[in-house]
Amino acid sequence: MRLAKALAFVALTLVTLTLAGNVVKPGRSVFAGDGGAAWEDFSAEPNRTLDVVMFGNSHLFDSVDPIEMWRAEGIAAFTHGGPAQMLKVTRWWVRETFRTQRPRVVVIEMSSASYTDRNYDPEHQIVNVGYMPMSDNRIAAATLDTPSSERTSALFDLWQYHSRWTELTRADFALATKGRDDWFMKGYLPKFESRPVSDTLVVRPASDPFADGLVAYNIEALEDIVSRCERQGTQVLLLVTPTGPPNIYTYYLNNAAEQLAADHGNVRALDLSEPGAVPGLSYERDFFDGGHVNHGGAVKVSRTLARYLAQTYELPDRRSEAGYGAWDEAVGLHDSYIASETAGSAR
Amino acid sequence: MQFASPAYLGFVAVAVAVYFALPWIRARNAWLLLASYAFYWSIAGRWTGVLLSVTVLGYVFGLLVGRAPARSRAARAWLATGIVLTVATLAFFKYGGITAGLLDSVWELAGARGPALELLLPVGISFWTFMTVGYLVDVYRGDAAPTRDPLAHALFVGFFGHVTAGPIGRAGQLLGQLAEKRRFGYEAMRTGLLLMLLGFFRKLVIADPLGVVVDAVYKDPHRYGAQPIVITLATLAFALQIYFDFSGYTDIVRGTAKLFGIDLLPNFDRPYFSASVKEFWRRWHMSLMGWFKDYLYIPLGGSRRGRLRRYGNILIVFLVSGVWHGAGWTFVAWGLLNAAYQIAGELLAPARDRVAGLVGLSDGGAVRRVLAILTTFALTTGAWVLFRSETLADARYIVGKIVRPELTGETLSTLLSLGLTAEQLAVASGAAALVLALEALSFRVDLGAWLASRVLPLRWALYQAALLAVVIFGYYGPVYDAAAFAYFKF
Numbered sequence: 001m002r003l004a005k006a007l008a009f010v011a012l013t014l015v016t017l018t019l020a021g022n023v024v025k026p027g028r029s030v031f032a033g034d035g036g037a038a039w040e041d042f043s044a045e046p047n048r049t050l051d052v053v054m055f056g057n058s059h060l061f062d063s064v065d066p067i068e069m070w071r072a073e074g075i076a077a078f079t080h081g082g083p084a085q086m087l088k089v090t091r092w093w094v095r096e097t098f099r100t101q102r103p104r105v106v107v108i109e110m111s112s113a114s115y116t117d118r119n120y121d122p123e124h125q126i127v128n129v130g131y132m133p134m135s136d137n138r139i140a141a142a143t144l145d146t147p148s149s150e151r152t153s154a155l156f157d158l159w160q161y162h163s164r165w166t167e168l169t170r171a172d173f174a175l176a177t178k179g180r181d182d183w184f185m186k187g188y189l190p191k192f193e194s195r196p197v198s199d200t201l202v203v204r205p206a207s208d209p210f211a212d213g214l215v216a217y218n219i220e221a222l223e224d225i226v227s228r229c230e231r232q233g234t235q236v237l238l239l240v241t242p243t244g245p246p247n248i249y250t251y252y253l254n255n256a257a258e259q260l261a262a263d264h265g266n267v268r269a270l271d272l273s274e275p276g277a278v279p280g281l282s283y284e285r286d287f288f289d290g291g292h293v294n295h296g297g298a299v300k301v302s303r304t305l306a307r308y309l310a311q312t313y314e315l316p317d318r319r320s321e322a323g324y325g326a327w328d329e330a331v332g333l334h335d336s337y338i339a340s341e342t343a344g345s346a347r
Numbered sequence: 348m349q350f351a352s353p354a355y356l357g358f359v360a361v362a363v364a365v366y367f368a369l370p371w372i373r374a375r376n377a378w379l380l381l382a383s384y385a386f387y388w389s390i391a392g393r394w395t396g397v398l399l400s401v402t403v404l405g406y407v408f409g410l411l412v413g414r415a416p417a418r419s420r421a422a423r424a425w426l427a428t429g430i431v432l433t434v435a436t437l438a439f440f441k442y443g444g445i446t447a448g449l450l451d452s453v454w455e456l457a458g459a460r461g462p463a464l465e466l467l468l469p470v471g472i473s474f475w476t477f478m479t480v481g482y483l484v485d486v487y488r489g490d491a492a493p494t495r496d497p498l499a500h501a502l503f504v505g506f507f508g509h510v511t512a513g514p515i516g517r518a519g520q521l522l523g524q525l526a527e528k529r530r531f532g533y534e535a536m537r538t539g540l541l542l543m544l545l546g547f548f549r550k551l552v553i554a555d556p557l558g559v560v561v562d563a564v565y566k567d568p569h570r571y572g573a574q575p576i577v578i579t580l581a582t583l584a585f586a587l588q589i590y591f592d593f594s595g596y597t598d599i600v601r602g603t604a605k606l607f608g609i610d611l612l613p614n615f616d617r618p619y620f621s622a623s624v625k626e627f628w629r630r631w632h633m634s635l636m637g638w639f640k641d642y643l644y645i646p647l648g649g650s651r652r653g654r655l656r657r658y659g660n661i662l663i664v665f666l667v668s669g670v671w672h673g674a675g676w677t678f679v680a681w682g683l684l685n686a687a688y689q690i691a692g693e694l695l696a697p698a699r700d701r702v703a704g705l706v707g708l709s710d711g712g713a714v715r716r717v718l719a720i721l722t723t724f725a726l727t728t729g730a731w732v733l734f735r736s737e738t739l740a741d742a743r744y745i746v747g748k749i750v751r752p753e754l755t756g757e758t759l760s761t762l763l764s765l766g767l768t769a770e771q772l773a774v775a776s777g778a779a780a781l782v783l784a785l786e787a788l789s790f791r792v793d794l795g796a797w798l799a800s801r802v803l804p805l806r807w808a809l810y811q812a813a814l815l816a817v818v819i820f821g822y823y824g825p826v827y828d829a830a831a832f833a834y835f836k837f
């Protein structure tokens with residue numbers, strides 16, 4: 001009897017602390033400018049309905065709009081990126097993704113292949129790990145791939161966010177809908193400003209030992225991702241999104257693709273930073289900054305990527321299928337949001 | 348490893364689980380000792396060797412004192428040697444700056460250059476050296492048998508529950524407990540966890556936020572000279588901070604020890620409700636003051652050698668107490684001031700009674716008691732100025748501002764510029780007021796019995812509310828600069 005009471009109290013305490021953590025932890029929302037780590041939206045996707053899940057950093061979630069991919073080819077996709085996400089964290093995201101989805105294609109945005117510990121940012125790490133659902137994968141990401149200084153923050157939401165108690169609003173207590181008001185954006189964060197960028201090709205030597213070192217740092221994580229996808233019967237597309245100047249990350253893409261394709265039959269590479277790879281892309285109007293396209297550019301990138309995926313992997317067009325009705329609603333909400341933001345930018 | 352961290356809670360959970368899974372008392376003590384040294388190592392690193400050395404010293408000399416005929420010349424010689432070596436260890440590390448300076452002078456005189464002396468104060472050294480001295484004296488007096496079990500002695504000195512900042516345990520009280528095989532008890536768990544929760548509340552919700560205000564003002568008091576009320580409030584905040592910090596630590600470690608079925612000595616008994624400074628020192632840091640009474644005051648003659656000698660003994664005890672707290676004139680002055688308070692209090696007692704009689708305040712009446720409590724609080728808080736100030740000059744400046752407080756239009760904005768938001772200040776102050784109100788109530792109501800007699804859902808709701816208060820309002824985590832416990836530096 002005493003043991004039962006003790007266990008009940010422990011359970012109650014865990015529930016209390018979990019709820020408290022969920023209240024103080026801020027929801028991530030495109031409307032607040034939060035890019036990536038959209039696990040709340042991803043978790044709301046019906047199981048085993050996504051054909052394409054894309055991983056990477058802001059180069060991904062600013063450049064690829066799943067609604068445009070749906071509109072172009074009827075592909076059910078999700079832009080599952082994280083801010084400045086390192087590939088050693090991405091591998092845990094991929095594992096966690098396979099818990100609820102069986103994508104036919106996993107896309108990895110490869111600018112992250114140039115990241116090493118020099119690029120490590122504690123705040124981004126806490127977001128990338130801390131917003132994962134609590135699971136063995138989150139625990140592994142926190143204990144194996146997070147420095148001890150951020151480990152507690154990555155594992156315990158209360159530890160990281162309890163100080164927000166002075167800023168809490170009613171929305172923080174609406175746990176059922178918290179962080180899901182932007183579900184129809186499917187992880188995409190549009191940028192509406194425009195800056196001209198350079199269109200002069202970056203030319204690298206045939207051999208770049210420094211860049212080789214960066215790829216070597218990341219190859220283990222990429223191997224892990226590719227192997228896991230191979231076991232699941234999932235294809236892997238290594239992708240580079242447009243940059244200004246072009247081809248900044250092409251070396252990393254090609255280097256990694258060559259190494260991985262030598263041992264795995266499920267790997268392809270697609271360089272959209274090559275001039276002309278995205279039809280109609282303007283270096284005057286379609287960029288937010290040198291590394292990221294704006295919404296105008298993202299529309300073109302998304303359509304190009306969708307066409308490539310549909311043709312290369314023979315992905316089904318889901319637009320008339322039962323079970324995908326929510327996508328029509330998502331398209332409507334997405335277009336309304338884009339229209340309102342575009343009108344606001346024009347003013 | 349900080350006490351206020353998930354790592355500490357995880358460590359305690361594992362330590363308790365393994366402890367009760369082991370069938371034999373010897374295995375349990377070995378495990379507890381291993382855990383204690385691992386804990387200490389995580390805080391002090393290589394200085395763990397000093398703890399080990401003092402432990403061995405106490406064990407060996409305890410046996411030597413115990414083997415010699417009771418109260419013989421040999422026993423006294425061993426006792427004196429053991430005490431000198433132990434106190435010398437404390438003095439060497441605690442007053443290391445002075446020691447290093449002296450050593451440099453010696454090398455200079457010899458025309459040579461000595462090795463650079465890098466000394467850090469091993470955490471808790473003031474506490475476990477005092478425990479060791481107390482143990483040796485108890486063995487000499489026959490109040491405790493010398494322990495032949497090195498494991499038990501090492502655990503007595505180095506138990507992680509008290510190794511960092513006490514309470515200063517007694518051999519008679521603790522060694523017997525360590526020799527017993529205790530069964531796992533739900534009641535002990537409940538009591539221990541509740542004590543820990545209360546401790547974290549005192550430390551994280553009250554002491555640490557108030558410490559932000561205190562640090563800002565006391566680091567540069569001249570900056571706030573135009574806001575005397577701010578200096579006054581910061582001083583008041585320090586009186587609360589030091590109490591809730593140290594009493595919070597004591598609750599946490601006593602609660603931790605309770606999980607293992609071990610009872611450590613209490614350190615505080617509602618000190619801010621004392622009606623005299625003498626009473627205050629019976630209720631504040633009780634394990635240290637009890638140690639001074641038994642091992643210094645009474646051997647000096649206590650109150651048995653006349654009034655003047657007694658006053659001299661009080662001065663000596665509080666001078667030593669001041670020096671024990673730190674190698675600085677402010678601590679010496681603080682100690683002597685507290686001694687002066689007690690002596691003056693006694694000398695002025697007849698005059699006080701006459702004045703009280705004249706204004707109609709009866710002895711033992713509520714009004715007189717409240718006035719006495721407020722006066723005692725004011726006197727001890729005034730003394731805390733010396734304790735907290737970085738220099739005597741700063742202390743003098745601060746006291747000058749406190750006695751001439753002026754409220755200005757910028758007081759509130761200045762208060763809110765010290766590092767806390769209005770909400771944080773309100774929560775810390777409100778929590779302090781709540782705890783003090785409960786302490787006042789506890790003189791009339793047994794709060795523990797009251798709580799135990801409530802229905803289960805209400806008890807659980809109160810526990811969850813207290814837990815939520817700590818995890819939400821607590822001053823911890825990456826955003827805040829977590830403060831170490833104040834008494835870790837002594």
